[in-house]
Amino acid sequence: xxxxxxxxxxxxxxxxxxxxxxxxxxxxxxxxxxxxxxxxxxxxxxxxxxxxxxxxxxxxxxxxxxxxxxxxxxxxxxxxxxxxxxxxxxxxxxxxxxxxxxxxxxxxxxxxxxxxxxxxxxxxxxxxxxxxxxxxxxxxxxxxxxxxxxxxxxxxxxxxxxxxxxxxxxxxxxxxxxxxxxxxxxxxxx
Amino acid sequence: xxxxxxxxxxxxxxxxxxxxxxxxxxxxxxxxxxxxxxxxxxxxxxxxxxxxxxxxxxxxxxxxxxxxxxxxxxxxxxxxxxxxxxxxxxxxxxxxxxxxxxxxxxxxxxxxxxxxxxxxxxxxxxxxxxxxxxxxxxxxxxxxxxxxxxxxxxxxxxxxxxxxxxxxxxxxxxxxxxxxxx
Numbered sequence: 001x002x003x004x005x006x007x008x009x010x011x012x013x014x015x016x017x018x019x020x021x022x023x024x025x026x027x028x029x030x031x032x033x034x035x036x037x038x039x040x041x042x043x044x045x046x047x048x049x050x051x052x053x054x055x056x057x058x059x060x061x062x063x064x065x066x067x068x069x070x071x072x073x074x075x076x077x078x079x080x081x082x083x084x085x086x087x088x089x090x091x092x093x094x095x096x097x098x099x100x101x102x103x104x105x106x107x108x109x110x111x112x113x114x115x116x117x118x119x120x121x122x123x124x125x126x127x128x129x130x131x132x133x134x135x136x137x138x139x140x141x142x143x144x145x146x147x148x149x150x151x152x153x154x155x156x157x158x159x160x161x162x163x164x165x166x167x168x169x170x171x172x173x174x175x176x177x178x179x180x181x182x183x184x185x186x187x188x189x190x
Numbered sequence: 191x192x193x194x195x196x197x198x199x200x201x202x203x204x205x206x207x208x209x210x211x212x213x214x215x216x217x218x219x220x221x222x223x224x225x226x227x228x229x230x231x232x233x234x235x236x237x238x239x240x241x242x243x244x245x246x247x248x249x250x251x252x253x254x255x256x257x258x259x260x261x262x263x264x265x266x267x268x269x270x271x272x273x274x275x276x277x278x279x280x281x282x283x284x285x286x287x288x289x290x291x292x293x294x295x296x297x298x299x300x301x302x303x304x305x306x307x308x309x310x311x312x313x314x315x316x317x318x319x320x321x322x323x324x325x326x327x328x329x330x331x332x333x334x335x336x337x338x339x340x341x342x343x344x345x346x347x348x349x350x351x352x353x354x355x356x357x358x359x360x361x362x363x364x365x366x367x368x369x370x371x372x
Binding site: 046047048049050051052053054055056057058059060061062063095096188190 | 233234235236238242244251255256257258259260263265267269280285302335337343349351352353354355356357358359360361362363364365366367368369
């Protein structure tokens, strides 16, 4: 007569539930030991210690110029005449000192542009005095020039004059000026 | 009966002899003890001293500080290195992955081109191991860790970095005991 089969409980049998429980317990214990060692930052052989420096978050500064027209003028030029041009309020609104340069450009060239010179200078308050540089002459699409340094927050007045050369051709009479653009550029100096 | 009594008396006498004479049953023996000794273990620790300072141009940074190309930021922190042990030796190093990982290294952080360096003053052992910012130390003392971050001027990314938020994460300073020759 055969006995009915029953689930084995022999621990030596790998299929035994008791053996599986024992293996699971050992694995959990080993994992706990490893996790504990990692959490405590203990070394396995030698001492060690660690410190950290403080973090820092900063916002970078900017280089910025603001330019506002304080007086817009459209002079009518004649040969040999020098007429006051527009004036501008210029300010260094950034965080770095800037070397400011001026350049004059024309969208196209004709007899007028060939005979025209723009004089520019920079003053503290009005266009009567020179502070940062002597008057500089600009011709359309010619070389620019640096007229001074502006510290952060510093401001002044940019003054202009336009002169039509006395040698201007009579053919330039009645011509229209092409669009003139005064470009002001600031470059960080330190 | 007498034989049994005689044998019993002889056995008792033999046992008494063994217990009182401390002698072996067959060979001589002697014992001795080492003297007791106590040791105090050494130590190896870093202890920050004072308050660390981030500064530029010699002035501590405040909320209004806005770095620009050409600026140099420095971080200064004093530490006491507690180091004791007859044969102890150790190295101090900046953990890999910190903002400064090698002397004079150049890197870009949040769009800003930086050059970084770290120094110990005084260098505890006047030595530097390789280019990974590691120093061998053989004695304790107070030293200063200085991290220097310079904003490289004149690089193509400078303009794009205007107004950028720059975050310098903490650097981890590791003190590790090193094996010494037996």
